[in-house]
Amino acid sequence: MTDDLLATSDLPIARKSLLPGTGFFLPDDLEDDLEDQQAEAALTGADAAVVADADADGLACVALLREAYDDVRNVPDPTDDEPAEPVADDEEPSLEEPEPTPHRVALLPASPHDLEDSLQHVADYAEEGVDLYVCDLCPDRFEYVAAELEAALAVAGSASWYDHHQWDDEVASAIREAGVDLVVGDSEEECTADVVYRSLEYDFAPMYEELAAVTRDHDLWLREDPRSDDLADYAYWTDPAEYVEVVREHGADLPAWVETFLEERRIEKNALIERAVSRAEFRDVGEYTVGITYGRCSQNEVAEAMREQGADASVIVKPAGSASIRGTDAFDRCHEVADLVNGGGHPKAAGCKPDVYDDMLDYAYHWTSRGTVTKRVILEAFEAVVAREAPTADDAAGS
Template sequence: MDDELIDEAGIPRSRYTRLPGKGFFYPDSLDEERAERRAKEAIEGSEAVVIADGDADGLACAAMVREAYDAALDVADFEAAIAARLAEGDDGEEASEDAEEAGEDAEGEVTDDGDDPTDDAHTRSPVGLVAAGPYSLDTSLERVLAYADDDVDLFVCDLCPDDYEWIAEPLEALAEETASIRWFDHHQWDEETAEAVRALGVDLVIGESDEECTADVALRSLDHAFDDRWAELAAVTRDHDLWIKEDPRSDDLADYSYWAGSEEYATVVGAYGADLPETVEAFVADRRVEKEARIDAAVDRAVTHEVGAWTVAVTYGRCSQNEVAEALREAGADAAVIVKPAGSASIRGSEAFRHAHEVAGKVNGGGHPQAAGCKPDIYDDMLDYAQHWTTEGQACKRVILAAFEAVAEEVAAAEGDADGPDADGTDAEE
C-alpha cells in the first residue's frame, strides 16, 4: 500500500477522521509477534507481573504495585524522551488510538525507532507490566503462564471477563503455578464468574462501580504504607473514571494515559502522582489541539433517535468518546453512541439511562451501566469495512440501535410487571 494513502498530512480532517489510524492497516500477525516478544521480555524473571487495563485507572494500579515492591523505574529518562518528542513535533496520538480502537495491548502505542532510551523500559523493572484491553485478557494470562517463573506474584487490575470459560484454562493453570493471584476491579461482575475466580484461591476484590475506581480498590487492598500522594492520585483518577469531573487534573491524567505508552504513564504518575510535571503538561496541551477539533467534528455528525423513553444520539469518527458523549448529553441526549472507524463503538449513558452495559452485551460487548463498549460481529472482509467507512458506520449503527430497542422493550416489560398483580396474586386494582 502506498504510504501516502494513509498519511494524514494535507488531508482535510473531515476526511481522515472517517478512517482508522495507520495501525489498522498493519497486519495483526505482525502486531501479535511484537506484542508476544515484548510480553516475554517484560515477564521473564520478574518477581511480580501486573496485567492491567491500559487506561489511567489500570496503569495507576500498576504504579501502586511497583511502589509496593520498590520496583519503580527512573522517571528522568521518560521526561527526556517526552521533551525530545515535543521538540521534533512527533505525533504519538495515532498509534495510541489504534491500540484503543482495536482493544489490543496498549504496548502497541510505542514504536521502536532505535533512538528512544525508553524503548527497553518494559524489561527493566522486577515487576513486569502487561497492558491489556478488554478483549486480550485471555491472551495476557496465557503469556504470563508461558513466560513467568512458577513462584511469581500475579496482579490483574481494572479488567472484567465477560465469561469465566473464556479465561478458565490459563487462569486455572496459573492458580496452580503462581505464588499468589490478586485481582482488583470495579466493573459489573457476573456472580457466577466472580465465584468461579474466587474458587481458585484468587484474592478478587471488586469495588462499587459507581463509588470507586480500581485505583481506589488497589490502594486499600495492597499491604503497603502509601503516602498521601497515592490517595490523591486515586481520587483524581476516580474523578475521571466515574465521570465526576470536579478536578481539572483528571482530564490531564486521562488524556496523558491515552497518548503515552503504558510504561511511561505508570512511571510518571508513580513519581509525581496527580500533579504532572511541566514537560508532560506541555505534551498534553500540544495533543489537545487536534483532540478538540476531532470532538467538534464528531458532535457535528451526530443524529438523534427516539428509542422508547430515551433520546439516543449516534455519531461516527475518530475522536475522544467521553468528551463527545458529554457534549451530546448537554445537547439533550440520554445516551450517546460513538461508532469508530475501526468497527468498535462506545456507549455512554446518563442519570436517565443506566443500561449501557445491557445494550453492549447484545452486540459483543459489556461494561458499566453508564459506560460500555462493543464491536458488533458484522465485518467479514475488507469490503464490509469499506462500506463502514463510506457510510459512516451505518450497519454498525443499525445493530446497536436494534439493541437499544430490545433493551427498551425489556425495561418496559419489567416496569409493567412491577405495576402488575400484587404479591398475593390479586390484581392491584382489585
C-alpha cells in the same frame, strides 16, 4: 499496498476522523510476534506481573503496585527527555517497545478482548512463583479465559484480581474457585485504583490516595477535578510505561513538560471532537433520547456534548468497529445495552464491538457509510433494553 496508504497521522482532520489508525491494518501474525517478544522481555526476572487495562485507571494500579514493591526506576527526566511519541488510538493494537530496563513489577497492557493472551504470556514467560495481578479487566464469560488462567496460575505463586466493573456472579465465583483473590469494588463509587489502594497491605503516601481519587473522577465521569482530564488524556496519548512512571513519581499533579505536551495534542483532539459532534443524530427510544455519532475521537467529550444537546444516552461508533456507550442520571443501563452487542461495562459507561464485520468489504462499508450497520444494531439493543422496563398491557390493567 504502500505504507503511505496506511499512514493516517498526516491526513487532514476531515479524513482522519473517518478512518482507523495505522495499527488497525497490521497483520495479526506481526502483531502477535511483537507482543510475544515484548512480554518475554518484560517478564524475564520479574517478581510480579500485572495484566492491566492501558487506560488511566489500569495504569494507576500498576503505579501503586510498583510503589508497594519499591520498584522505582525509569522516571523520565524533564530536563533531558521529551514525552514519548503518542501511541495509537485506543482502537489500535499497542506495539510500543518494552521498557528499557526490566522492572521487578512487569506491565502487560491488555484489553477485554485480549485478556486471555496476556494471561498466556504469564504462563509462557514468567518466572516460577511470580505474583500475578489482573487489574481493571472483567471477562464476560469464564470460559473465555479459563484455559489461559489455569496455565498462568500453574506458574504463579499468588494471584490477585482487582476490578470495579459489573461482574456476573457465576464468572466471579469461577475466578475465585480457580484460586484467585478477586476484589470487585462498587462500580458507582470506586475505580480500580481505589480497590488496589485499599487492598494492598502497604502504607501509601497521601499523594497515591489522591492519585486514585483523581483517577476515579474521570473513570466514573464525575468531572469535579480538572486534573482528571489531564490524566486520562496523558494515558491515552503516551506510552503506558512512561505514564506509569510519571504518575508514580508525581501523582495527580503532572509536571510542566507533560502539560505542554497535552496542550499541543489537544489542538487535534478538539478538532476531531468537533467533527464527531457535528455528525450527531438523535433518536427517540421509548421515553429516552439517544444521541449517536461516528468518528475517531475522544468519546467522553463527544458524549458530554450530546448530553448538553438533550441526549439521555450517547453512542460513539469508532472507525475500527467498536463503540462507546455513555449514560446519564436519566439512563443508567449502558452495560445492559453493551451486553447485547458483544460488550459490557458500567451502568453509565460501557463499550462494545458488534459482531457485524465478516470481511474487509464490511469494514469498507463501515467507513464510507459512517457506521450505519453498527449504529442500527446498537439502537436495536437500546430498544430491547428499554422494552424490558416498559409496562405491559396486563401490568397496566392490574394497576
